[in-house]
Amino acid sequence: MSNMGATVRVSQLVKSYGEHVTAVDNANFEVRSGEFLSILGPSGSGKTSILMCLAGFEVPTAGRIHIGDRDVTDLPPNKREIGVIFQKYALFPHMTVRENIRFPLKMRGMTRAQSDVVVEEALATVRLTELANRMPAQLSGGQQQRVAIARAISFRPPLLLMDESLSALDKKLREEMQIEIKELQRKLGLTIIFVTHDQEEALSMSDRIAVMSRGRIEQIEAPDVIYAAPATRFVAGFVGESSQISGRIAGTTEQGGVSVSLDGGGSIDCRTAPHDRLEIGAPATVYLRPDHVTLGAAGGPDTMAAKILSKSFGGSAVSAIGELSNGTRIAIRLDPEEAKSVALDDVVHLSVQPGQSMAFAAEEGGR
Amino acid sequence: MSRFSLKRLSVSSLVARTAGILGIVFLLIPTVIVVPISLGPDRYLRFPPRGFTLEWYNKLLGDQAWLQPMLFSAKIAVMVALIAMVLGTMVALAVTRGRLPAKKAVTMVMLAPIIAPGIVVGVAMYLMFSQMGMSGSITAFVLAHTVLAVPYVIITVSAALATSDADLELAAMSLGASRFNAFRYVTLPLIMPGLIAGGVFAFIVSFDEPVVSFFLSSVHDKTLPRKIFEDLEFNVSPVVAAVSTILTFGSIGLLGLVAVLRRGLSRGGSAA
Numbered sequence: 001m002s003n004m005g006a007t008v009r010v011s012q013l014v015k016s017y018g019e020h021v022t023a024v025d026n027a028n029f030e031v032r033s034g035e036f037l038s039i040l041g042p043s044g045s046g047k048t049s050i051l052m053c054l055a056g057f058e059v060p061t062a063g064r065i066h067i068g069d070r071d072v073t074d075l076p077p078n079k080r081e082i083g084v085i086f087q088k089y090a091l092f093p094h095m096t097v098r099e100n101i102r103f104p105l106k107m108r109g110m111t112r113a114q115s116d117v118v119v120e121e122a123l124a125t126v127r128l129t130e131l132a133n134r135m136p137a138q139l140s141g142g143q144q145q146r147v148a149i150a151r152a153i154s155f156r157p158p159l160l161l162m163d164e165s166l167s168a169l170d171k172k173l174r175e176e177m178q179i180e181i182k183e184l185q186r187k188l189g190l191t192i193i194f195v196t197h198d199q200e201e202a203l204s205m206s207d208r209i210a211v212m213s214r215g216r217i218e219q220i221e222a223p224d225v226i227y228a229a230p231a232t233r234f235v236a237g238f239v240g241e242s243s244q245i246s247g248r249i250a251g252t253t254e255q256g257g258v259s260v261s262l263d264g265g266g267s268i269d270c271r272t273a274p275h276d277r278l279e280i281g282a283p284a285t286v287y288l289r290p291d292h293v294t295l296g297a298a299g300g301p302d303t304m305a306a307k308i309l310s311k312s313f314g315g316s317a318v319s320a321i322g323e324l325s326n327g328t329r330i331a332i333r334l335d336p337e338e339a340k341s342v343a344l345d346d347v348v349h350l351s352v353q354p355g356q357s358m359a360f361a362a363e364e365g366g367r
Numbered sequence: 368m369s370r371f372s373l374k375r376l377s378v379s380s381l382v383a384r385t386a387g388i389l390g391i392v393f394l395l396i397p398t399v400i401v402v403p404i405s406l407g408p409d410r411y412l413r414f415p416p417r418g419f420t421l422e423w424y425n426k427l428l429g430d431q432a433w434l435q436p437m438l439f440s441a442k443i444a445v446m447v448a449l450i451a452m453v454l455g456t457m458v459a460l461a462v463t464r465g466r467l468p469a470k471k472a473v474t475m476v477m478l479a480p481i482i483a484p485g486i487v488v489g490v491a492m493y494l495m496f497s498q499m500g501m502s503g504s505i506t507a508f509v510l511a512h513t514v515l516a517v518p519y520v521i522i523t524v525s526a527a528l529a530t531s532d533a534d535l536e537l538a539a540m541s542l543g544a545s546r547f548n549a550f551r552y553v554t555l556p557l558i559m560p561g562l563i564a565g566g567v568f569a570f571i572v573s574f575d576e577p578v579v580s581f582f583l584s585s586v587h588d589k590t591l592p593r594k595i596f597e598d599l600e601f602n603v604s605p606v607v608a609a610v611s612t613i614l615t616f617g618s619i620g621l622l623g624l625v626a627v628l629r630r631g632l633s634r635g636g637s638a639a
Contacts, residue, residue: 057537077540090538093531094556103552107543155543 005034005191006068006158013063015049023049025215031191038194038202041212051163051195055084067159083152087164089144091136097147098132104155122154142173153188162194166201178205199239203227211235231273233360236287243330245286246362249278260284260359264326266304268352270359283362288352290333296351303349306330308342322350398615405608412603423609436594443505443590444573447512451569452562455520463528478518485578493582503585511583512573519572520565527561560629567625571618
């Protein structure tokens, strides 16, 4: 029953509204068969516009979209064979669960008898057989989500598009659905393109993530690469937690990175993105992840003195905020035992693992 | 202090309530008073009636001079309702869902016939249709009344569309429905209560329409309101009161039907 997911190729996609608004600015990417690709970005970054173009609800201003070896750019949505799961599920309120799931089959001219088997199978896949005769309004959010999935896969599309589809669920249910969706994808071999602003969701579910900002794809890579080696300042700041510290490039390191002398004193050895040109003496911003900061001994090399401003217990770790002498704030993660020895307003010495943080050229006109 | 304000409040609310009731009575009396008049035995309009008879109803239903305009009006009103339902839905869809430039302007123009003085519309229609030699024809009536009735459908259908999620149509299309099928299987069932209400309004607007009909009617083909006017002019008989009574109860019945339908449909639509 498993069918092969489609490859998707988006080339030079541009979508503008009117003369002045460019929602998508020359997007190029390929999605492999059976891959889970997330398009991650803040609202207004153009991720939804890409989805709308893929689904056929919007006509691209320029560029082509291929699904499998079909050029679908000029096809209407109903000829594209794509399952779409909407943010608010868009279940038909006047139809029962079963009728909702039957709808795509009916539109394909299947008789009731033909579609019965398929509908029951889809219902079983999402474990909703018992609720088949309910109306959508009588279902919980998670159940509605499942109906939306069953409806979108019942006609066996090779590609599934999901638009912020989990954001309406509470945390626990969301995590359950994430696992279910991943299982389903593996079982059916589906290609999934998932649009979200939730980086945790993107990091945990995706094979690759395309990070978008202002209509451009900033980076498209596997989650661990995105996290560890962000290609642009935007990606470094948007994905994962990081503190930004300004300084100047002091020199290069043996590992091919740069050494940044911080404005508030001290220096950090950093890595750089391949295309970022950093000259010695130029202003730079260090993106420091809490993972790479530890409490150190006073006065050691590469340590910074910081005053603890706040602590918050988070289960396996305690998050704290420290303030450097020049007012820069740094997020720190402490293990609970360690945290007990640190009180508010204490001055601690932070040491930074060298060669882990990213440095980018400072934003022009800013800090 | 607090007792005073409390007392003032109750006095003012009493005044408001009385005024409200008087207002309703004032509005209703002319309509209600027609009923007993239509049942009185006198040959002219008299209130209170001296006795009870169904003579005027018998006369009305046995007289071609009355039956013909009634049938003519009904024929027009049915056609108007059907055409207005189609046109009004199309306009409502274009305005609420489409990417129409100058949506506000289009809406204003479409709703203008409600606001424009009836006499102006009437004269304009008369001039146009008489030039075209269509005055008094059923086509002229249907066209003229449709212009007046479409706004009601636009309003009720737009309201229904506003409460249904536009994503539903996109979802239907992504699931393989053509634009038309998405409308037929998803949008139409959801706006049906609003559409039916609009259709009933359109029917009533056309059936009751006096001003445009006054200009367009010919000697042979006249609508019921026009016939009522004529009758009032030449011989004021209780038949007019009988017609009015029938019209009033007919309208109430239709609106009641709409209310029942809406409730039934919305119950079936949201949850069983």
